[in-house]
Amino acid sequence: MSMYQHYTRHIALVSLGFTMAASAQISTINSVVYTPRQFNDVPAATLTVVSNYPSLISFEEQNVSKPTGFANRDSWHFSKDSGASPFLFGNNDAFTITMDVTLTGDPISPRKEAGFVFNNPLNDGGEFIVNTDGHEFVAFGGFLPFYTFSGNNIAFKFNSGDTVRMGLTVFKDSNGKNAIIYFAGNATACAVSPPLEFSNTELGVIDGTSIGGYLQIVNSPTITTNSGTAVFQNIKITGPDFDFDGVPDDVDTCANTPLCTLVDANGCSIDQLAPCAGPAFDNGGGWKNHGQYTAAVAQAAEQFLAQGLISSDQKDALISAAAQSPCGSKK
Ligand SMILES: [Ca+2]
């Protein structure tokens, strides 16, 4: 099983309207444009870039050390013209972006941070990041509504070297206002923020904003080997995907899949295909008997195996658990 299949809690997702037309533009994104040294306060440091969008981008900065200066920052932004220029998002665009981020700092202080960056066009439009010294999972700055997953939630204490899943959905809510939902996942938990309405003058993403990822390393005047790496993997941008299962709403057959649950190409988990309480189309009658429930789980598990989503052992374990459950049994 992947690390993201395990979760300790999830927050119920509300069904919200969005603008379909706005997503069509997003589908033209085919690449990224690189902005190495967006901040270049330590020019003599060594930067190594690995460029393999969408599966993997990495930035490594070594020897970020000089008597004075703030930081080095390296960025990438989505592009629709094979990396020639950044894609410019508009105030009406609705979309979901997800990626896996591995941030490593050597040492962890001074601060290394990585995650999403919004730029308008190169001014600070806000960040949603993890960092090595504050151990945070936090969105702040620019026009982004503030949100922290860390706070008192020990599950979202970030440590250098962790691989985490980060995501966000920008959409128009039922009040007709632009809002954002942040998503965070790690080896033990997955969660989303509540929908947060934008409160800037433009009430949302400012026209002409570019969006992507970045690594920032704060200069150390004393540690000459001050270094860090950010690896961005499985970068995905689609129309809004409110359950963050990788299948956009307009083609997701099963809404409100629990966060970080394995789904098929239609966005359905095994539990959604074979719910303990009985199939939704059964008018509340539930399963005829326990055997019918177990057969439904077995059918779903066989499909997941055939699609390469689970192993044979996992399939057997799922069927065994279904057989031992009380689901479908008459009381
Ligand atoms: Ca979905």
Ligand SMILES: [Ca+2]
């Ligand atoms: Ca789904």
